[in-house]
Amino acid sequence: MVDVQDELREQACGVCLEKYNHPTKLPCGHIFCFLCVKGIAIQSKKCAMCRTEIPHDYLNNPVLLDNIPCEKNSTDCRTHDYQWYYEGRNGWWKYDERSNCDLEAAFIRGDKQCKLLLAGALYHVDFEKNLQVRQNDQTRRRRVRRDTPTLPSKGIAGIKTNSENLGGEIEAELHREHSENTENNEEILVSEDLNANASEEDLISEIVHTLSDITLRTQEETASDLPDTGNR
């Protein structure tokens, strides 16, 4: 396992041409960065190497080969004092290491905004409004924040990291751009539900959490977050 990971660290991803960032294995056996996989799974829906179709539900259960946050990969970046986050359902996600470097560099330069190519889609991060907006669908926006790396977060770039998880399990989840008014309210409701349950047995609250997570996921999947499939 360690050997495989060491080996992976030396190789380059066929999509971004950089060292693997959260290497993820497709059913055909080809490996790309998690965000690169997300891009091709959403856009061409085919493996970039062999064109084998990627199962439509692949991103619900991606095969991640490396559960170590790979700060070692971003050796060209010295931004560990600050971490950029975007808002998700009941919590904040860390941006992946590369986007974090780009955001921090632009912010330090005094830019008003930063353009990011995330999973094949273009986003503008507005530093004055602290908002991330998708270029081809302006209704898809998320709040962003710059904070210390220790802020409690859901994970990195859609890869959920449970600190008290079972056997290092990593659960990845689709990015979902929330239009601020609707879905964020939904989120708040969910987290209030959870808080109400917090006084009860941990197990129950755990189950409720999982269930509401699953329900939300199913709803959102049918609502479809995929690009080029119509706007809200």
Add this chain to the structure above:
Amino acid sequence: MAALPRRIIKETQRLMQEPVPGISAVPSETNARYFHVIVTGPEDSPFEGGLFKLELFLPEDYPMSAPKVRFITKIYHPNIDRLGRICLDILKDKWSPALQIRTVLLSIQALLSAPNPDDPLANDVAELWKVNESEAIRNAKEWTRRYAMDN
């Protein structure tokens, strides 16, 4: 404003440091996504000896979508029309983000060696290529001499 994506920087550097024989691609000074390209006509093809200018543009969502490539030099080829547009599957539905500028240009060079009149873009050229290949090849050589050899 927008920093150039690392992948584009990486590809550009490699194109400069390890150029592909017979192909040169130089980014424009004003737009790092726009490349001035020169492809030499392959040996044993009617385009041999010619230097063909092309333009290549990397769209904003590259490499998720394919580069836009066009011949600037006039060329007599069944899969390239009079506007220089190229009929090549990897530039359309067979694009993959694992392909690169260099692989695209190699494919275009290979297309010069292997015209495919059954999938034409320039219909009159393709027609002649099918019914009278030797005359078509003569035309291609003549166009190469006329348009692709005077610097």
